[in-house]
Amino acid sequence: MTSTTVLLVDFLLGYALGSIPFGLLLTKYAGLGDVRKIGSGNIGATNVLRTGNKGLAAATLACDLLKGTVAVLIASRFVSHEWPVTTGLGSVLAGVGAVIGHMYPVWLKFKGGKGVATFLGVLLGIAWQAAIGAALVWLAVAFASRYSSLAALVATAVSPLILYFLGYPPVAALFLLIAVLVWWKHSENISRLLSGNESKIGSKKKA
16 A cells, blocks of 8 residues: 555544444443433533443543544554554554544534543553643643533643653644644533533533
């Protein structure tokens, strides 16, 4: 395959894995109905938590995270043969595909989640140190503010900076692109945060 074809395969692989709607599948399997009909209508872990099943929300979070990690690792090992992962464009493109797949899954008429867990999973596959840093930022902001959306926005915003200071400027630039996509998906949350109407963690309102 040509280099362009390989990069396209990396992206499509990431998209296919990212588009698996674990939140929807798990809630239906557990007999809790369609998670898109409660709360924000989102398929992510935050909305799954509104079913009252914390274990299911944790499982959704783990699955959404790991599909980003798996996409990166499969692309790096078996498609682009890039190692270490941080040196390869194909691996990062697989990660971009995974986040876009989660946000816009073809199976759900392109109406998916907001990509935060998958973003973190991609980061974990690329540079685990940066993933830990981003996770700690998320936890700190979430604990202090009780806003899941604000924690996600801050964590994704600082991730490119963490990557840059770890010595991966090209990867940081691509993660800036992914962060912009995550912020775009959070545009309604940003409006509610600015107006003081955003729901806090544990609330059954929109988020």
